[in-house]
Amino acid sequence: MGRPPCCDKANVKKGPWTAEEDAKLLAYTSTHGTGNWTSVPQRAGREINSISCRLKRCGKSCRLRYTNYLRPNLKHENFTQEEEDLIVTLHAMLGSRWSLIANQLPGRTDNDVKNYWNTKLSKKLRQRGIDPITHRPIADLMHSIGTLAIRPSPASSSNSSSYLPPTSAASPPATLPVFLHDAPYFTAHHHQHQVVTKVDADAPASPVDEKQNHLHQQINWSDFLADDAAAHGAVDAQAPQANALGMYQEGSVAAATGVVGGRAFGDVVVDGASGGDADDGAGDASAFIDAILDCDKEMGVDQLIAEMLADPAYYGGGGGGSSSSEMGWGC
DNA sequence: AAATCGGGCAACCGCGCGCAG
DNA sequence: CCTGCGCGCGGTTGCCCGATT
Numbered sequence A: 001m002g003r004p005p006c007c008d009k010a011n012v013k014k015g016p017w018t019a020e021e022d023a024k025l026l027a028y029t030s031t032h033g034t035g036n037w038t039s040v041p042q043r044a045g046r047e048i049n050s051i052s053c054r055l056k057r058c059g060k061s062c063r064l065r066y067t068n069y070l071r072p073n074l075k076h077e078n079f080t081q082e083e084e085d086l087i088v089t090l091h092a093m094l095g096s097r098w099s100l101i102a103n104q105l106p107g108r109t110d111n112d113v114k115n116y117w118n119t120k121l122s123k124k125l126r127q128r129g130i131d132p133i134t135h136r137p138i139a140d141l142m143h144s145i146g147t148l149a150i151r152p153s154p155a156s157s158s159n160s161s162s163y164l165p166p167t168s169a170a171s172p173p174a175t176l177p178v179f180l181h182d183a184p185y186f187t188a189h190h191h192q193h194q195v196v197t198k199v200d201a202d203a204p205a206s207p208v209d210e211k212q213n214h215l216h217q218q219i220n221w222s223d224f225l226a227d228d229a230a231a232h233g234a235v236d237a238q239a240p241q242a243n244a245l246g247m248y249q250e251g252s253v254a255a256a257t258g259v260v261g262g263r264a265f266g267d268v269v270v271d272g273a274s275g276g277d278a279d280d281g282a283g284d285a286s287a288f289i290d291a292i293l294d295c296d297k298e299m300g301v302d303q304l305i306a307e308m309l310a311d312p313a314y315y316g317g318g319g320g321g322s323s324s325s326e327m328g329w330g331c
Numbered sequence B: 001a002a003a004t005c006g007g008g009c010a011a012c013c014g015c016g017c018g019c020a021g
Numbered sequence C: 001c002c003t004g005c006g007c008g009c010g011g012t013t014g015c016c017c018g019a020t021t
Helices: A019-032 A037-043 A059-070 A081-094 A098-103 A110-127 A138-150 A154-159 A173-181 A183-191 A210-219 A221-226 A239-245 A253-257 A265-273 A281-299 A301-310
Strands: none
Touching: A019 A037, A019 A059, A037 A059, A081 A098, A081 A110, A098 A110
């Protein structure tokens, strides 16, 4: 039953690769391509040199070494300013989906991008007063947290007693309102984990006072989650795309209300809730997931990114420039 | 000159998904 | 249909090296 083991793990070498091992791996991939990594250790080396023994590496390790270091056309020089800007932009939109981000950076690997982010860019953003996780001003975050502590919502706590948000070091509840404040970000970010979350259907479609709406969303943040199961179908398949496109419209009415790309998030949810299947919570919730997944398939995240990058409005309406300041994350 | 510290990066680990058997 | 491996991914670790004391 099942496939045979990929390698003898007790007889596998770990640690840094030697030049000889690199040569074996390169020679193998140049003649056989990069498929079937599990067979690489057995065949690499043996075919190159009749005296040499096979490559004593796990296929997984071979793949990693090749994709991160040996692959042709890899860039080994420093990241350019344009690449930095693009990484920050894409991270704001996609979160830590490094492979997707790296796809937009020719010659860079996900490991490259991830390391660069962790060692350089996240620090840079902090120095500029930007939270590298939410991509929002740290001052705003502190204000939001303080506001939440002062203004707990009795209504929301009673309504959401059946659901408690997961508490973990990675996502403490106190940070949730910050995500939720920025509906586009929240939806885009949580989409990647396939968490179905209803966007604020009760939020005014076009509030006069953005700050009021901000507060409204903070106070009722748990309402979003409490109604997950009842997040009714008919979800606009364009929503995730639209969310992403609206990322840097912070401060604009569009971002504050969730009206992005000509659609209002509130409208989307309300439309679904008023549909005929409004009571079929579980079924519609799965339909919601299906809609999102279908959207992913149909659109393709790459296409989404391409469209976003092609849209000058994404850069804060600055006329298509891509410098840090124009994008809104710079100092 | 030696010791310590911190940053950068390559590599490993563990998980989820898809698919072969 | 079930089991378990291959693959890809994100998170984490540990080593190396330069800067500082």
